[in-house]
Amino acid sequence: MDDRYSRQILFSPIGKEGQIKLKHKHVLIIGAGALGTSIAEILTRSGVENITIVDRDYVEWSNLQRQQLYTEADAKKRIPKVIAAKERLEAINSKAKIKAKIVDVTPIEMIQLVKGIDLIMDATDNFDIRMMINDASQKYNIPWIYGAVVGSYGISYTIIPNKSPCLHCLMKQLPISGLTCDTGGIISPIVQLITAHQTVEALKILTDNWEALRNKLISFNIWTNQQSSIDVKTLKDRNCLSCGQTPTFPFLNYENQTKTAVLCGRNTVQIRPASTEKRDLQKIASQLENMGKVEQNRFLLSFTIKPYRFVMFQDGRVLVHGTNDVIRAKSLYYRYFG
Known part of the structure; x- marks a missing residue:
């Protein structure tokens, strides 16, 4: 031992x-x-x-x-x-x-x-x-x-x-x-x-x-x-x-689970897409780079357009920082990530 x-x-x-x-x-x-x-x-x-x-x-x-x-x-x-x-x-x-x-x-x-x-x-x-x-x-x-x-x-x-x-x-x-x-x-x-x-x-x-x-x-x-x-x-x-x-x-x-969640104490909304297939973060980064600040590692993509910051993971899940309003977060999500 x-x-x-x-x-x-x-x-x-x-x-x-x-x-x-x-x-x-x-x-x-x-x-x-x-x-x-x-x-x-x-x-x-x-x-x-x-x-x-x-x-x-x-x-x-x-x-x-x-x-x-x-x-x-x-x-x-x-x-x-x-x-x-x-x-x-x-x-x-x-x-x-x-x-x-x-x-x-x-x-x-x-x-x-x-x-x-x-x-x-x-x-x-x-x-x-x-x-x-x-x-x-x-x-x-x-x-x-x-x-x-x-x-x-x-x-x-x-x-x-x-x-x-x-x-x-x-x-x-x-x-x-x-x-x-x-x-x-x-x-x-x-x-x-x-x-x-x-x-x-x-x-x-x-x-x-x-x-x-x-x-x-x-x-x-x-x-x-x-x-x-x-x-x-x-x-x-x-x-x-x-x-x-x-x-x-x-x-x-x-059906009993929410697809959006306000992350406690962080002024952040998480949005889960309907499908969770792997995203091409490099391609998405190239689409966003002229709109705001884009940072990336092999696990996630960070996109900042003040006063909001978005973090997308490979499964398509997005954290919308800067709001705890689910409706506003969804609107921003659809605007930048379709």
């Missing part, structure tokens, strides 16, 4: 057998922002060698305050988050096999992503995707760990199919639907606190220490020194459409 894990192996609930299990388990991390980078680094350092990271965005200066795998160089070059994360993680652990997916998750992608996965880690910032994770977890019997942070507040809950209430059950009873990033900001310590709880639960699951799971929803406000631990098992709903007796998994239906 590799010396690098000697201290972890000395921890008897993991031991040599648990370390071997970590090596062979496959974890899916959805989101490569504050939560995702912290989760990915902890699991990579712990010896989880098979990790898939999914994110739709690229590194910006405002990320560097709390998203621990990224550097100023990544922000300057607007490197996709999952590409920068993969490079850092493989430098941390050369045995790690990191799969980087630059995609905006829809039900179609979700069903593909969960194949062969042992655990899903929630590191996203919107409930469209979280509810898709929840339904995929229930449909394919894969545990997942919910986590969210905003300001100085954070929350986490471990969901085990056929045992615990799912997120859909909780949404009907608890006021957690507003927990996304927003203009209220965020401080880095709450990220580390929540990912500590998420990843210790992950280690328990991945090493089959099921009896050690917390089985409670926890929340913290580290600025006001408040914390709570809630037993939610009685909230499991036998009629829940996601985990009840006759589930229909409604959030895996594409």
